[in-house]
Amino acid sequence: MATLDDLPIRDDLKGQKPYGAPQLEVPVSLNVNENTHRIPETVAVDIISRLAAAVLNVNRYPDREFHALRAALANYLGFDLAVANIWAANGSNEVLQHIFQAFGGPGRKALSFTPTYSMYSLIAQGTGTEWVGVPRADRFELTADLVREGILENKPDIVLLCSPNNPTGTPVSLTVIEAAYQAVSESTGGILVVDEAYAEFASDPTGSALELLAGRERLLISRTMSKAFAFAGARVGYLAADPAVVDALRLVRLPYHLSAFTQAAAEAALAHSSEMLAMVDDIKSQRDRIVFELKRLGLDVYRTDSNFVLFGGLADAAQVWQALLDRGVLIRNVGIDGTLRVSAGTEAETTAFLKAIAEVL
Ligand SMILES: *Cc1c(COP(=O)(O)O)cnc(C)c1O
Secondary structure (H helix, E strand, O other): OOOHHHOOOOHHHOOOOOOOOOOOOOOEEOOOOOOOOOOOHHHHHHHHHHHHHHHOOOOOOOOOOOHHHHHHHHHHHOOOOOHHHEEEEOOHHHHHHHHHHHHOOOOOEEEEEEOOOOHHHHHHHHOOOEEEEEEOOHHHOOOHHHHHHHHHHHOOOEEEEEOOOOOOOOOOOHHHHHHHHHHHHHHOOOEEEEEOOOHHHOOOHHHOHHHHOOOOOOEEEEEEOOOOOOOHHHOOEEEEOOHHHHHHHHOOOOOOOOOHHHHHHHHHHHHOHHHHOOOHHHHHHHHHHHHHHHHHOOOEEOOOOOOEEEEEOOOOHHHHHHHHHHOOEEOEOOOOOOOEEEEOOOHHHHHHHHHHHHHHO
């Protein structure tokens, strides 16, 4: 049997590791920021009936431009967005890959502020785009000055701002986003991608970069149905931008990349968006409970505007991670010294985590 080293793979892929958050069968799984609530049964029934209708036409390719889904996404986002402003793919990771394929690639550079979402550097790698990580300030915060200097110094073609940031939870103000847009426009005329995977969990719903879209044709705002929408298994991510950006992404996507089933399921879910998002307030209150209880245990809890919490003050994070797993609770070691990240679950799951961590400490 051959190993990877025996194969003629690209030189730049040699020795690389694939994305690999553990997928383990455990009673309490709070490691990848999923919405741990099941979708409502009434919505499930509607999804099934639309999938059943789609099966009858599965001999035909699906709508390559997924008009109905884009119309539903535009309607969900508001801000007078139209079908022409919307793009979608199999998870926002694929949306990001389309962006890198169209605006990055060999000879081009992508930049973000680290620690941040680990897929950015992996997608850069996969598309042959040079990757620059500029360290964040104290407690992983960003300021307009830090962002501006990082961009002017490195001259990237793509800037990614994760808002709120994964894995730290840190919110990003519109002032910082405007400063980033201004800086990248001045330095290379490149694009700014704001990744709002967790936008629905924000304490200030008016803080979305969608507010800034009008008149900024190089601003791209990426969203996903994987988190607040409780739809991670369906693989649906999307983006709002100027119609010209959408035309650029159309150059690199594979034809019919969104299956008829994906389109039908997502359209059904969006038709029930308020029911799908019904648990968001509950998740936010579980998150606030985690913040409160971890502080009470004397841990160092980072500011979060998301459905997860990064906490530090651990002498040996790997040992705490293992001891929690031994108690049936899976959370995430994101590789930041002395810290772990936990997703807010249902009330029962959150209680199980809080009980386990109190025991472990
Ligand atoms: C979870 C997550 C995504 C979503 O990925 P999907 O491919 O849509 O499931 C995107 N960006 C960030 C920062 C995330 O944490």
